[in-house]
Amino acid sequence: MTASLVEEENNRTVSVLLSVPPSRLYDYAVPPGINVLPGDIVDVPLGKRRVLGVVWGPGSRLRPSIKIKPLLGKRQMTGLSLELSRLVDWVANYYLAPPGLVLRMVLSTPSALQERKPLKGYRDSGSRPQRITPQRARVFEVLSKCGPCVLGDIVRSANVSPGVVKQLENEGHLVVSDIQLQPESEPPNPDYQVSQLSPDQERSAEVLCRAVTDRKSGVKLLDGVTGAGKTEVYFEAIAAAIRREGQALVLIPEIALTEDWIRRFQGRFGVRPWAWHSEIGLTTRRETWRQANSSSPGVFVGTRSALFLPFQKLGLIIVDEEHDPSYKQEDGVVYNARDVAIMRGRFASCPVILVSATPSLETHHNVEVGRYEKLSLPRRFGLSSLPDIEAIDMRVNPPVAGRWISPRLDQVLRQTMQEGSQTLLFLNRRGYAPLTLCGACGFRIECKSCSAWLVEHRESSLLTCHHCGHQEIRPKCCPRCAALDSMVACGPGVERLAEEVNKFVPEARVRLMTSDTIKSGGEAKVLVQDMLAGNIDILIGTQMVTKGFHFPSLTLVGVIDADLGLSGGNLRAGERSMQLLSQVSGRAGRENKSGRAILQTYVPEHPIMAALIQGDRDKFVREELEARRQAGMPPFNRLVGMIVASASQQYAFEVARLLVRKAPVVSGFEIFGPAPAPIALLRGKYRFRILVRTPRKYGLQALLRSWLDRLDWSKEVSVKVDVDPYSFT
């Protein structure tokens, strides 16, 4: 090597994306003896700290100057794939987030970035104690079956306390030893239990499998009625990905659904998939991350953050229940996981399958204009048929005073119980009553930090704010007029509905399913088992029950207030209502028992009720899309929501006004506001909304960035930018 080449090598700089603020690219020199490539995970100095970053490309300056510090070292592991780096850049650019903040979601598992250390475990020394208790016998059995194990695994598998193991060690029957690193997990077996598919399912499965086998990127919509067997169809696409030795990612909207999904997966493929969500333990988290960052085949199921796992051989992405609003992340980097999944599929050149019984209007539109290919499953699988949907006109047949269940629903509910079937009562309101007011002076109890009523929860005997979590004891007298015992609960929540059922149908075994009663995947699993075992007659739930659960003996769904989602008048109210009501109705009659859904409504003539009763979803979709087109709303134009918030109402308003005053003046760029947000006060911050609308094909991000970067405002004011907003509160 000539001298000049050596010099050049020594002077090499790279740009590194930092995973901590300022979260952007910095140049570092590469010390001699270290060889780095784009995607490599490195430690670099930042001020006095040592921080984590990823090599993004060549340095921006040709020759390192004195100021450029050398990087400290490279992590000995596979670096980020090019497709993932491109995804990070895309998300940062599209959603106007600092790139390092997006990278942070990728490097979210610090322990996975450490070098593997040998684990300390126990092995059988060969000697046996004189007294062998059943517990001790189980420990030896586990060790003879599995070889040396870590303490936690022995305790779990043998169902003994750690003391039993320690005692055996003290007596010399077990010895501590380094054990083999996490054994490679068994890959899923695509032929383990092949499902019997209907001709409809078969056709769709074939198209999906071909896309996987040909590694054709592009989006497919699997649009099938509830109970059509969509999961079985996309399982075939997963099987195809496994046969190609690739990785498959399945996104599901809710942690509560994971266990049920895993059970079905295991039945089909013989092993558990790798799970990824906020409830998994550190070890699983680390191993799942490492497994993704390897080239072995595997199937990963998780909530939206699983999208940022470092897959090396991604061959398929599935977004189940693609319409679900949980895919929208509202804090930190504000993104829509469904849309990011589509981009990841594009960068990784693999197919993306969107799955839903009630696809979002955006997705319908993308099918219409030919961007996505639609596969339909118009019929339920096997002998089951779609539920009959009937509306009860509450103006004509109201419930008796003090009740929320109309006589008609009451009658069908009793009949269902006599037949030994299960009922689901749906009311999308947590707690006992949404409002507590004074019967004497009309005073309403509101949250002190939010513009919202406090919701009474009888289970905890507290009034709770559903926005900030504030809780207080229900006052005995009115805080305003001091009248004693004058506070009245107004309107029903699920707890109040349960009280009504317990009073009028005392023989029914009733269970609640809301985010207050089901806080973890484990609790959801117990409830699902109780439903399947027939230990519950009437399940009362909020929107949590609408999400993909499969209860074969559930034949009646009663919707207590079908009009609840129609008010509020935001862009998606109609679409969301339609999705919720068809999803919840779809829980009825899933196997050979026929199902029925009863909607209690004051507006039976509303287009949504009409579409549900006639089973004509597509008519509703056409009309809703036409209305959006005429109003110039998404998916025909693009929206960006901005929330300007501050503890000082005046500051917030001034910054909001400044933003509007300095907004770009170019054709096609429209700005609305500022206006107080529907929740004008949240967690003690005053909020103003600004809405930007542009045509779809538009250099929106560059325009937004140049507008916002030019302006400066007090640190006491925050501006949240929400590209393609979902919530308008």
Ligand SMILES: [Zn+2]
């Ligand atoms: Zn009062």
Ligand SMILES: [Zn+2]
């Ligand atoms: Zn509050």
